[in-house]
Amino acid sequence: MGNSRMTVREIAKLAGVSVATVSRVSNGTGQVSEEMRRRVLEAIEKHGYRPDHLGRALAAGRHGALGLVFPGLSGPYFTELIQGFESEAVPSRASVHILCTHLRSDADDQVLEMGRRVDGVAVIGGTVSDEALLRLATMVPVVVIAGEGPGDIPSVRADNAGSMLALTRHLLVDHDLRDLVFVGNPAGSPDVSERWAAFRGAHHDLGIDPPAEPVAVSMQQADGVLAADQLLCGDTPRPAGVVCANDEIALGVLVGALGRGLRVPQDLVITGFDDMPAAALVTPALTTVRQPVRELTAEAARLILRAADQPGNTAAGSLVLPTELVLRRSCGCPAPPTGGTGR
Amino acid sequence: MGNSRMTVREIAKLAGVSVATVSRVSNGTGQVSEEMRRRVLEAIEKHGYRPDHLGRALAAGRHGALGLVFPGLSGPYFTELIQGFESEAVPSRASVHILCTHLRSDADDQVLEMGRRVDGVAVIGGTVSDEALLRLATMVPVVVIAGEGPGDIPSVRADNAGSMLALTRHLLVDHDLRDLVFVGNPAGSPDVSERWAAFRGAHHDLGIDPPAEPVAVSMQQADGVLAADQLLCGDTPRPAGVVCANDEIALGVLVGALGRGLRVPQDLVITGFDDMPAAALVTPALTTVRQPVRELTAEAARLILRAADQPGNTAAGSLVLPTELVLRRSCGCPAPPTGGTGR
DNA sequence: TTGAAAGCGCTACCAG
DNA sequence: CTGGTAGCGCTTTCAA
Numbered sequence: 048m049g050n051s052r053m054t055v056r057e058i059a060k061l062a063g064v065s066v067a068t069v070s071r072v073s074n075g076t077g078q079v080s081e082e083m084r085r086r087v088l089e090a091i092e093k094h095g096y097r098p099d100h101l102g103r104a105l106a107a108g109r110h111g112a113l114g115l116v117f118p119g120l121s122g123p124y125f126t127e128l129i130q131g132f133e134s135e136a137v138p139s140r141a142s143v144h145i146l147c148t149h150l151r152s153d154a155d156d157q158v159l160e161m162g163r164r165v166d167g168v169a170v171i172g173g174t175v176s177d178e179a180l181l182r183l184a185t186m187v188p189v190v191v192i193a194g195e196g197p198g199d200i201p202s203v204r205a206d207n208a209g210s211m212l213a214l215t216r217h218l219l220v221d222h223d224l225r226d227l228v229f230v231g232n233p234a235g236s237p238d239v240s241e242r243w244a245a246f247r248g249a250h251h252d253l254g255i256d257p258p259a260e261p262v263a264v265s266m267q268q269a270d271g272v273l274a275a276d277q278l279l280c281g282d283t284p285r286p287a288g289v290v291c292a293n294d295e296i297a298l299g300v301l302v303g304a305l306g307r308g309l310r311v312p313q314d315l316v317i318t319g320f321d322d323m324p325a326a327a328l329v330t331p332a333l334t335t336v337r338q339p340v341r342e343l344t345a346e347a348a349r350l351i352l353r354a355a356d357q358p359g360n361t362a363a364g365s366l367v368l369p370t371e372l373v374l375r376r377s378c379g380c381p382a383p384p385t386g387g388t389g390r
Numbered sequence: 391m392g393n394s395r396m397t398v399r400e401i402a403k404l405a406g407v408s409v410a411t412v413s414r415v416s417n418g419t420g421q422v423s424e425e426m427r428r429r430v431l432e433a434i435e436k437h438g439y440r441p442d443h444l445g446r447a448l449a450a451g452r453h454g455a456l457g458l459v460f461p462g463l464s465g466p467y468f469t470e471l472i473q474g475f476e477s478e479a480v481p482s483r484a485s486v487h488i489l490c491t492h493l494r495s496d497a498d499d500q501v502l503e504m505g506r507r508v509d510g511v512a513v514i515g516g517t518v519s520d521e522a523l524l525r526l527a528t529m530v531p532v533v534v535i536a537g538e539g540p541g542d543i544p545s546v547r548a549d550n551a552g553s554m555l556a557l558t559r560h561l562l563v564d565h566d567l568r569d570l571v572f573v574g575n576p577a578g579s580p581d582v583s584e585r586w587a588a589f590r591g592a593h594h595d596l597g598i599d600p601p602a603e604p605v606a607v608s609m610q611q612a613d614g615v616l617a618a619d620q621l622l623c624g625d626t627p628r629p630a631g632v633v634c635a636n637d638e639i640a641l642g643v644l645v646g647a648l649g650r651g652l653r654v655p656q657d658l659v660i661t662g663f664d665d666m667p668a669a670a671l672v673t674p675a676l677t678t679v680r681q682p683v684r685e686l687t688a689e690a691a692r693l694i695l696r697a698a699d700q701p702g703n704t705a706a707g708s709l710v711l712p713t714e715l716v717l718r719r720s721c722g723c724p725a726p727p728t729g730g731t732g733r
Numbered sequence: 734t735t736g737a738a739a740g741c742g743c744t745a746c747c748a749g
Numbered sequence: 750c751t752g753g754t755a756g757c758g759c760t761t762t763c764a765a
Contacts (some may be wrong), residue, residue, distance in 0.1 A: 450741085
């Protein structure tokens with residue numbers, strides 16, 4: 048029943064009260080007598096009135112919305128990011144705006160435009176220019192996710208280095224492997240850049256020469272398959288182990304290897320990063336690094352919401368979330384005694 | 391330079407003109423003398439003024455935003471949907487709001503709330519109740535994606551039945567296979583429901599008994615791995631072919647099969663649906679059905695934007711986009727002569 | 734061509 | 750406790 052295009056004034060007239068009273072009732076603010084409240088609620092109910100968001104937002108000087116900016120989302124990692132963000136935004140009655148800057152040249156402008164429509168923005172590292180980020184930060188609270196921001200823009204990221212160092216050292220020392228390759232494009236994101244650096248660092252620490260270059264591919268499963276094509280084609284000696292920038296790539300490499308009849312880990316060791324659900328389930332189960340992907344954006348949303356409430360209106364308090372090395376079968380470790388999920 | 395918290399009034403004062411003139415200049419509407427325009431632009435430039443979105447939206451009675459509602463996004467299919475939607479929204483200067491109703495019980499309320507913040511909404515089929523959908527449609531244009539809406543709410547969907555019928559018939563007739571199983575949950579989405587129905591239909595058409603029940607799992611790769619565990623554990627006779635509700639499941643089944651040392655397609659035939667990038671690249675390449683995922687949402691966005699402009703304010707014009715059977719190696723068809731991408 | 738003023742729908746202050 | 754009223758920032762008549 049009832050058109051939702053009713054306004055406070057109409058409801059006020061119908062209930063025979065003032066707009067102020069209608070507002071008080073519909074917001075639960077202030078003191079209203081039982082009699083008045085009943086009359087107003089009746090009119091609201093009868094006509095299906097719900098306050099218009101724009102009017103409310105304009106009066107409050109607040110959008111009730113948060114923005115999330117991606118490079119060009121793909122795969123489970125990004126969907127996890129979105130869900131983590133949402134999990135915090137929704138309970139605070141904030142809607143989520145998303146923007147994929149992709150390859151568009153006007154990315155900076157679009158991010159700035161977004162800044163005009165939301166109460167705060169979380170930006171995935173490496174997505175927009177530092178200049179745009181700083182400018183954006185003058186209008187709303189900004190948090191960088193999976194990367195570091197310029198100036199004192201706070202960030203929320205995972206401890207890439209620690210676990211990648213441990214993982215590489217594990218392969219090098221515990222499994223005594225040499226000729227490892229790294230698959231992923233360090234120029235593509237701060238995350239991969241840190242992982243590649245830690246991969247090399249582990250080699251250096253042990254006095255071993257790391258490969259000079261990574262196999263630079265994107266982060267999707269298809270890219271892993273392509274990398275496998277390149278690494279396992281037989282033209283060059285096969286590496287002993289393939290350290291991948293994320294699980295998707297690793298799964299692609301795994302499929303590529305298995306499809307060629309190679310045995311993993313006997314003929315080839317493969318590792319991933321992220322610990323996505325499929326990692327524990329494939330055969331052989333994937334050795335990887337667990338990072339709290341949803342927490343990244345959930346934490347960022349909290350930071351932003353807190354800042355949006357406060358006078359200063361600037362987010363603060365960078366944090367680095369812990370990661371965890373998850374050893375499973377694909378690196379050559381023995382299969383766990385039961386079940387085999389590796390958890 | 392310049393705080394972007396300037397208002398029309400301040401700029402007007404600084405430029406020594408009226409707010410109306412500032413508005414005209416910043417929108418490029420109406421006639422303004424060269425002299426005035428220059429003065430205003432100078433002030434705008436100097437103070438970095440950009441009109442506030444809320445004020446503008448309230449005056450225009452339009453949000454400049456579109457909403458996209460998902461069940462609980464995961465995987466490449468959903469990211470494609472988002473990108474397709476964005477590709478149409480961004481050029482129209484509309485921001486994209488997203489909402490994952492997930493398992494939340496208040497999904498209907500949230501969708502209705504979204505309806506108050508945007509100019510139109512696209513809802514993935516099977517996400518919210520018909521009742522909520524109808525109510526939503528009274529406030530803004532609504533389009534259902536990958537499913538059918540109640541009443542005369544328009545929808546944009548892919549031709550699931552046609553290609554699934556052709557695919558199943560291909561396995562049954564051309565490859566003379568029996569004992570096919572279907573992996574996917576028909577209750578999970580209209581898409582899967584249609585695919586399962588067509589899978590059964592193809593059997594009936596040929597006088598063959600289809601399996602009574604599908605292997606009901608979700609749509610992610612991990613679920614495919616689980617399905618493989620169940621189907622290939624050896625407790626029951628192995629099926630001849632596994633027809634999967636999407637490529638992700640199929641890839642999971644493929645990994646599960648290869649990890650067990652089975653040969654595909656010799657020992658087991660596997661097919662998918664979607665034709666995601668990895669499908670063409672894995673070994674063996676995946677036989678699947680190509681559907682224009684991005685087009686689905688792009689088309690929906692166009693429908694909504696058009697409707698939002700018009701007086702009636704109701705979207706109209708359902709459409710069914712064509713799909714295409716893509717035969718590759720995993721169903722037993724010979725490998726293509728060159729390259730091997732199957733395209 | 735320009736400006737004054739009337740809203741858009743809502744909240745919140747200030748009197749009564 | 751209640752109602753009038755002044756905005757929030759912008760666009761858009763309507764006169765001048």
